[in-house]
Amino acid sequence: MNSLKLMILCCAIGLPVAALADEGGDVYRQACAVCHAVGVAVAPGTPRLGVQSDWAGRLSGGKPEMLRAVLKGKGAMPPKGGDASLSDAQAGAALDYMLSRIIRSQPLASGDRRPE
Numbered sequence: 001m002n003s004l005k006l007m008i009l010c011c012a013i014g015l016p017v018a019a020l021a022d023e024g025g026d027v028y029r030q031a032c033a034v035c036h037a038v039g040v041a042v043a044p045g046t047p048r049l050g051v052q053s054d055w056a057g058r059l060s061g062g063k064p065e066m067l068r069a070v071l072k073g074k075g076a077m078p079p080k081g082g083d084a085s086l087s088d089a090q091a092g093a094a095l096d097y098m099l100s101r102i103i104r105s106q107p108l109a110s111g112d113r114r115p116e
């Protein structure tokens with residue numbers, strides 16, 4: 001029911017629903033997949049998309065800490081994955097997409113959830 005309401009709302013204000021829903025995925029494929037996809041030759045320790053165990057030690061700081069790593073860079077990852085044309089919001093949407101791919105496969109302990 002909720003997604004139906006969202007669709008109606010988006011139509012009413014003229015927003016393309018598909019674009020909204022998949023912006024994070026698009027940015028991920030464009031700017032992040034080159035290092036984070038499963039099966040690419042990544043730097044040692046790169047957490048791979050959807051591989052829960054790669055992320056286990058990284059979730060404890062919550063999303064704000066990961067967002068800081070994405071925006072400022074961390075280890076072998078340059079700021080925003082090296083794509084300076086991305087806005088902070090776009091980089092954040094790609095992070096949300098990556099997180100949604102691991103959270104879906106195994107929910108975080110409730111204590112790890114942070115208010116958005």
Ligand code: HEC
Pocket residue numbers: 027028031032033034035036043044045046047058065066067069070074075076077078080081082091094095098
């Ligand atoms: C050039 C390769 C490269 C690209 C492109 C890249 N990353 Fe990374 N990413 C890495 C590496 C390597 C690490 C591990 C860094 C470490 O822990 O030393 C990492 C770690 C991360 C982490 C975990 C940070 C933490 O707090 O431990 C997140 C989240 C992340 N990347 C998101 C993204 C997003 C979103 C993008 C696209 C906007 C992106 N990455 C693009 C190489 C890359």
